Amino acid sequence: ADSLTYNLSLQEAIDYAQKHQTSILNAQIDQEIARNSVKQTIGIGLPEISGNANFSDFIKLPTSLLPGEIFGQPGTQIPVKFGVKYQSSAGLEVNQEIFDGSYLVGLQASKTYKELSSKNLRRTRIETAVEVSKAYYSVLVSNEQVQLLDANIARLKKSLYDTEALFKNGFVEKIDVDRLKVLNNNLETERQNVLRLLSLNVNLLKFQMGMPIQTDLKLKDTINSLHSLEQTSVPSDTTGYRSRIEYSLLQTQKRLNELDLKRYKSFLLPTLSAFANTSQSYQSNSFSQLFKTSFPTSVIGLRLAVPLISGGQKLYQVRNAKLQVQKSENDLVNLKNGISLEISQAQTAYLNGLSSLDNQKRNMELANEVLRVSKIKYEQGVGSSLEVTTAETALKEAQNNYITALYDLLINKINLDKASGQIHY
Numbered sequence: 306a307d308s309l310t311y312n313l314s315l316q317e318a319i320d321y322a323q324k325h326q327t328s329i330l331n332a333q334i335d336q337e338i339a340r341n342s343v344k345q346t347i348g349i350g351l352p353e354i355s356g357n358a359n360f361s362d363f364i365k366l367p368t369s370l371l372p373g374e375i376f377g378q379p380g381t382q383i384p385v386k387f388g389v390k391y392q393s394s395a396g397l398e399v400n401q402e403i404f405d406g407s408y409l410v411g412l413q414a415s416k417t418y419k420e421l422s423s424k425n426l427r428r429t430r431i432e433t434a435v436e437v438s439k440a441y442y443s444v445l446v447s448n449e450q451v452q453l454l455d456a457n458i459a460r461l462k463k464s465l466y467d468t469e470a471l472f473k474n475g476f477v478e479k480i481d482v483d484r485l486k487v488l489n490n491n492l493e494t495e496r497q498n499v500l501r502l503l504s505l506n507v508n509l510l511k512f513q514m515g516m517p518i519q520t521d522l523k524l525k526d527t528i529n530s531l532h533s534l535e536q537t538s539v540p541s542d543t544t545g546y547r548s549r550i551e552y553s554l555l556q557t558q559k560r561l562n563e564l565d566l567k568r569y570k571s572f573l574l575p576t577l578s579a580f581a582n583t584s585q586s587y588q589s590n591s592f593s594q595l596f597k598t599s600f601p602t603s604v605i606g607l608r609l610a611v612p613l614i615s616g617g618q619k620l621y622q623v624r625n626a627k628l629q630v631q632k633s634e635n636d637l638v639n640l641k642n643g644i645s646l647e648i649s650q651a652q653t654a655y656l657n658g659l660s661s662l663d664n665q666k667r668n669m670e671l672a673n674e675v676l677r678v679s680k681i682k683y684e685q686g687v688g689s690s691l692e693v694t695t696a697e698t699a700l701k702e703a704q705n706n707y708i709t710a711l712y713d714l715l716i717n718k719i720n721l722d723k724a725s726g727q728i729h730y
Contacts, residue, residue, distance in 0.1 A: 322434070328433065343415045393587040406571025411568065439715075550726070565626050
């Protein structure tokens with residue numbers, strides 16, 4: 306599979322990650338463990354049946370001392386051997402919980418734990434989608450940077466070729482050629498650096514997707530094909546925290562803490578269980594006669610256990626469990642405030658990013674126009690070559706600012722979607 310070439314859109318890259326990212330695979334295993342835990346807890350309340358069998362060969366029978374009066378020898382103790390040489394028994398025992406508060410709470414807790422594992426899987430899926438999107442955007446922005454550099458280099462090479470021809474014919478000075486050569490060398494070096502960074506970004510994307518690094522990965526989407534740059538409606542209310550999986554997770558954790566408190570309280574309650582057992586016993590001094598006669602026994606009953614004194618342990622367990630519930634309530638208040646702040650910050654960064662990108666786009670267009678005019682003036686002999694190289698440098702700077710603004714906006718957009726709970730899995 307490693308030798309395959311993948312050509313993926315952003316959504317396809319996210320879908321791939323949902324199936325291959327190890328953090329998701331582990332969260333799915335945790336979910337399966339939670340399912341098994343529920344079944345395990347249910348099993349505690351089901352009837353328990355056990356069978357037993359034994360066989361004994363008394364090499365020496367046990368001896369008891371009986372009062373001599375029984376045998377007409379008062380004041381003495383007579384040793385008497387009781388029992389038979391061979392004894393055997395087989396039995397069946399059934400136990401059934403009728404009431405155990407801790408079991409009932411444990412059942413609720415295990416189901417809540419299962420819910421917690423499902424929400425944790427969702428959170429991991431969302432986080433993976435966010436990280437894959439950011440890595441995908443990094444590659445797209447690097448691609449855009451390479452395209453801009455390629456266009457710059459092509460234009461500069463033409464200028465250099467034309468200027469060298471003018472120099473040979475004695476129309477311009479050598480310094481005019483040298484200035485353009487320096488610019489060209491700088492662009493070539495920068496292009497190599499960006500290509501290396503692009504390769505690194507592609508590998509980072511593979512890593513976030515859970516894809517082997519040696520796999521050949523191509524990107525189907527381009528900056529222009531994505532709708533991420535379109536202004537989205539930003540939530541203005543203060544209820545955005547309700548959409549966040551982190552808030553939902555903490556609510557479930559609080560429920561678990563409340564069930565923990567309930568469980569410790571249940572330790573103060575009595576427990577009631579029923580039992581029944583039946584057995585057959587066999588006794589004989591001769592092994593061959595052992596199983597010819599059986600002595601059956603059957604019994605049913607109830608067992609009530611009432612906790613009386615526990616050295617105050619249970620009382621302090623209840624108190625600590627109450628304090629844990631209070632902590633989880635405080636954590637919910639704090640998370641609610643934190644999410645509201647996060648949404649507000651993400652909103653501001655996104656709106657600033659939109660205007661910044663718009664501004665840098667205009668600057669880049671202006672720098673292009675300045676360069677065009679400078680070249681015309683220079684070619685007509687009314688401008689200097691320094692003016693042209695200054696305009697080339699200004700355009701390069703404007704392009705770098707545009708690339709930075711573009712990347713920032715894409716990242717701010719995904720941060721806003723995450724903060725306001727708009728990413729669903």
